[in-house]
Amino acid sequence: MDTNSSSRSDGWVDQRLAALDPGAEWQPDVTAGLLRLRELRVRRNWISGRWLLAATGALGFCICLMALPSPKVLAHRCLECSVAVWQSLLPSAPAQSGLKPPSGRSLAPDFNLKDASGKDVKLADLKGKVVLVNFWATWCEGCQVEIPWFVEFQKEYASRGLVVIGISMDDDGWKSVKPWIQEKKVNYPIVIGNEGLGKQYGLVGMPLTALVDRKGRIGDVHHGIVEKTATQQKIRELLQESFKDSAN
Amino acid sequence: MSTSSEAVADSNANETHLDIETLFRAHYGRVARIITRAVRDRARSEELAVEVFLKLWRNHKAQSENVEGWLYRVAVRTGLDELRRQTRQGHYERMLAWFQPPSPAATPEDIHSVSQKQAKVRSVLSILERRQAQFLLLRSHDFTYQEVASILNMNPASIGTLVSRAEESFRKEYIKRYGHE
Numbered sequence: 001m002d003t004n005s006s007s008r009s010d011g012w013v014d015q016r017l018a019a020l021d022p023g024a025e026w027q028p029d030v031t032a033g034l035l036r037l038r039e040l041r042v043r044r045n046w047i048s049g050r051w052l053l054a055a056t057g058a059l060g061f062c063i064c065l066m067a068l069p070s071p072k073v074l075a076h077r078c079l080e081c082s083v084a085v086w087q088s089l090l091p092s093a094p095a096q097s098g099l100k101p102p103s104g105r106s107l108a109p110d111f112n113l114k115d116a117s118g119k120d121v122k123l124a125d126l127k128g129k130v131v132l133v134n135f136w137a138t139w140c141e142g143c144q145v146e147i148p149w150f151v152e153f154q155k156e157y158a159s160r161g162l163v164v165i166g167i168s169m170d171d172d173g174w175k176s177v178k179p180w181i182q183e184k185k186v187n188y189p190i191v192i193g194n195e196g197l198g199k200q201y202g203l204v205g206m207p208l209t210a211l212v213d214r215k216g217r218i219g220d221v222h223h224g225i226v227e228k229t230a231t232q233q234k235i236r237e238l239l240q241e242s243f244k245d246s247a248n
Numbered sequence: 249m250s251t252s253s254e255a256v257a258d259s260n261a262n263e264t265h266l267d268i269e270t271l272f273r274a275h276y277g278r279v280a281r282i283i284t285r286a287v288r289d290r291a292r293s294e295e296l297a298v299e300v301f302l303k304l305w306r307n308h309k310a311q312s313e314n315v316e317g318w319l320y321r322v323a324v325r326t327g328l329d330e331l332r333r334q335t336r337q338g339h340y341e342r343m344l345a346w347f348q349p350p351s352p353a354a355t356p357e358d359i360h361s362v363s364q365k366q367a368k369v370r371s372v373l374s375i376l377e378r379r380q381a382q383f384l385l386l387r388s389h390d391f392t393y394q395e396v397a398s399i400l401n402m403n404p405a406s407i408g409t410l411v412s413r414a415e416e417s418f419r420k421e422y423i424k425r426y427g428h429e
């Protein structure tokens with residue numbers, strides 16, 4: 001460094017600043033400092049390496065979630081279940097106020113699917129009956145809450161003209177569904193649905209329940225877990241409508 | 249100056265850590281002493297001095313410019329930042345207890361007197377404009393105007409005026425607080 005050739009204004013400030021001089025007797029420990037520097041560098045390298053590894057891992061995980069079918073389905077299912085549970089918990093959950101008036105009902109999308117025994121289940125063939133169409137899946141927690149109610153409805157109202165049809169949306173079809181319906185002793189026909197049919201009924205999340213009147217028209221659609229008493233009431237009302245009345 | 253120039257020249261051929269270590273051996277003492285002027289705790293000053301070199305090691309751009317100037321500039325800045333941090337926390341009085349006696353021969357009265365003076369100077373420095381405090385710290389470490397200009401990347405022609413203004417600000421603030429002690 002150059003020698004100091006500049007003059008100072010006066011010594012007053014210098015005198016005070018001189019108090020900050022640590023003194024010649026104090027010498028920073030270079031060896032200890034160097035060791036500390038090496039240690040910090042190793043630590044920083046290690047941390048950087050770990051961050052890189054973690055970021056790569058997270059990226060790989062995200063790619064797996066987005067690309068592989070099973071995690072995607074799993075994520076979709078989690079989302080649907082969450083929606084269903086929230087719908088059932090919220091006080092303003094979409095409990096339907098009542099059935100649509102017969103004049104405002106539209107024709108239910110028809111389907112012809114096979115049940116577990118291979119027998120055709122065609123909606124159009126059930127004209128004259130009140131049909132409860134329930135979209136469900138074995139993995140859907142909300143569905144498992146309401147299916148026992150449908151079993152009860154089937155027992156109680158079958159003689160008066162109610163038919164419950166369960167449309168499973170399980171991806172692996174009968175492989176999951178058959179053991180499940182045997183275990184749960186489901187007493188109504190179950191068929192395997194498809195995405196197209198779900199769309200026709202406005203299926204966005206499981207479960208979905210549609211009530212079809214005797215004329216084959218949709219009297220009510222409920223997204224999420226149904227309210228048992230309200231559904232029972234609607235079924236009774238639909239059953240009370242004669243074929244002739246509902247034709248209006 | 250020659251040591252750091254050699255270290256930078258070597259950086260093209262050798263591994264970076266060798267250059268940093270060469271620079272460290274050459275400048276660590278001075279960097280730590282600069283920081284100590286702002287920060288009373290010497291152990292803390294040494295820690296901060298190591299961090300200055302760590303910053304240099306991580307900052308590839310700094311390694312390609314005036315390394316020596318960069319080191320002292322960052323050292324002054326680091327010291328002042330620490331001083332302001334400590335001031336903000338209001339730990340000045342408590343930190344007097346951390347003061348390490350400069351020599352075993354110093355009497356308690358001497359220590360008290362020196363620490364009082366240091367505390368006053370540091371408290372004034374902590375409230376001055378950062379640039380002015382930088383001038384004063386570097387000048388108190390016997391850097392020439394030329395060197396101060398080089399370290400702070402400023403025009404050497406204007407340094408004299410700026411240092412005088414900084415000294416004037418210091419004087420006013422000091423007298424305002426402590427009178428002509």
